[in-house]
Amino acid sequence: MSELVIDAKAWMKEPMTEKQADFIRTMEEYRFDAFPKFEGSTKGEANKYITRFRKMAYANAAMAARFC
16 A cells, blocks of 8 residues: 655745735834844745734834824
C-alpha cells in the first residue's frame, strides 16, 4: 500500500490572498512607524504579520480617530 504524504503547512508557501493584502494595506495606513512595513509575499508571512501587528494597528487607528 502506498503512503499518502500531506504537507500540513504547504498553504504557508502559497501567494497571499487578496483579502490578506487588503487587510495589510489597511493596517499600514495606521502604522506610524510603530511596526515594520510588510515585506512578505506568502500566506504564511502575511498571517504572521497580521497576527503580530493587528492590535497595534487598531490602537493607532483609534488614537488617530480620537485626534481628528
